[in-house]
Amino acid sequence: MNRRKFLGLGIAAAALVPATLSAVDFRKEKPDTWTAKSVDDAVKALYGDAKAEASEKITLKTPKVASNGGAIPVTIKTDIEAKSVALFQDINPESAVCAWTVPEGGVVNYSTKIKMKGSGKLTVIVEGKDGKFYSKTNDLEVALGGCEG
Amino acid sequence: MGNMKIKAKADGEIVKAKVMAKHEMLTYDGAKKKGKEANFITHIVGKVGEAVVFEMSSSQFLSKNPLFKFTFKGKKGDELTMTWVDLKGDTKTESKKIK
Numbered sequence: 001m002n003r004r005k006f007l008g009l010g011i012a013a014a015a016l017v018p019a020t021l022s023a024v025d026f027r028k029e030k031p032d033t034w035t036a037k038s039v040d041d042a043v044k045a046l047y048g049d050a051k052a053e054a055s056e057k058i059t060l061k062t063p064k065v066a067s068n069g070g071a072i073p074v075t076i077k078t079d080i081e082a083k084s085v086a087l088f089q090d091i092n093p094e095s096a097v098c099a100w101t102v103p104e105g106g107v108v109n110y111s112t113k114i115k116m117k118g119s120g121k122l123t124v125i126v127e128g129k130d131g132k133f134y135s136k137t138n139d140l141e142v143a144l145g146g147c148e149g
Numbered sequence: 150m151g152n153m154k155i156k157a158k159a160d161g162e163i164v165k166a167k168v169m170a171k172h173e174m175l176t177y178d179g180a181k182k183k184g185k186e187a188n189f190i191t192h193i194v195g196k197v198g199e200a201v202v203f204e205m206s207s208s209q210f211l212s213k214n215p216l217f218k219f220t221f222k223g224k225k226g227d228e229l230t231m232t233w234v235d236l237k238g239d240t241k242t243e244s245k246k247i248k
Contacts, residue, residue: 034208071212089210093178098207103221106202107163111218115176115210 033096039088039123042095046086052125052135055080060124060136066116069142074122075111081129082108091120091142116142155245157229164223164247166195166203168231169216176209186237190215193233197223197247203231223247 036042043050061075076085085108086099097114108126119141126134157166174189187209195203202221223229230244 073216075218092210094208094210096208097210098205101201101204101206103201103204105222107220107222109218109220110205111216112205113212113216115174115212 033099034094036095037093039090039095039121042088043086043123043125046096046099047125047127047133050125050127050133052133055126055134055136058124058126058134058136060122060138062122062138062140065141065143067143069116069118071113072116072140072142073111073113076108076124077110078108078126078134080108080126080134082106082126083129084127085110086125086127087114088123088125089114089116089120089140090123091117093117116140118142152241153231153233153243155229155231155243157223157245157247159223159225159247162222162224163220164202164227164229165218165220166229166247167216167218168193168195169214170231170233170241171214172233172235174209174211174213174215188236190233190235193217193231195219195221196230196232197221197227202229 033042033045036045057078057080059077066072082102084099084101087097088095089097100110102108122138122140124136128134152171154169157164170190172190175185175187177187189209190207193205194201203219225247227247228244229247232240232242234240
């Protein structure tokens with residue numbers, strides 16, 4: 001997809017979001033993110049040409065070996081003053097898993113359970129309030145894939 | 150009732166919340182195999198009053214009956230309201246007092 005078309009889509013989508021919602025729905029605003037097939041493409045679609053630097057300030061907690069790929073607990077914590085946090089992986093058909101918008105004064109300490117087809121890499125991107133992007137990557141072994149169920 | 154389980158506990162200024170949404174979270178692949186339509190939660194918002202305390206856009210790769218844990222600044226007695234929207238456009242809202 002070329003840049004112009006993408007920008008146009010973004011504007012059209014933004015216009016559709018009701019003004020009363022202070023919240024950002026990334027699915028409406030950045031539809032390309034959710035169909036991107038690789039982590040790089042998904043990050044690009046969500047944040048543009050962001051150069052994320054690896055940061056030790058982000059904690060990404062996952063089991064070393066997940067016995068059940070259908071429900072892998074993932075915890076993300078960081079002290080960075082963040083605007084948004086996004087989680088990606090590189091094994092499922094599409095890369096994006098979820099994106100949090102950090103509210104004003106919010107604490108970044110999120111846990112959720114995700115599905116993974118097999119062993120792969122998890123990537124977290126944190127968009128800081130300073131406009132910089134931080135990332136953290138974890139390798140994850142999955143004993144039993146969970147995308148079928 | 151029964152669409153979401155919410156637990157929120159205040160510890161001083163910080164509230165720890167656990168939310169379990171009951172949803173099948175069918176992926177496109179899984180739906181094809183079962184001969185159903187894919188359907189998953191796409192957006193979930195937590196609010197205390199008018200203030201948004203939690204917000205997440207999600208894809209098909211969350212687990213079935215996904216669990217969300219998060220913390221925010223709040224106090225005992227407030228009411229936490231969670232709302233999710235899925236791919237088909239269904240919306241469910243549930244609220245719970247913070248203990």
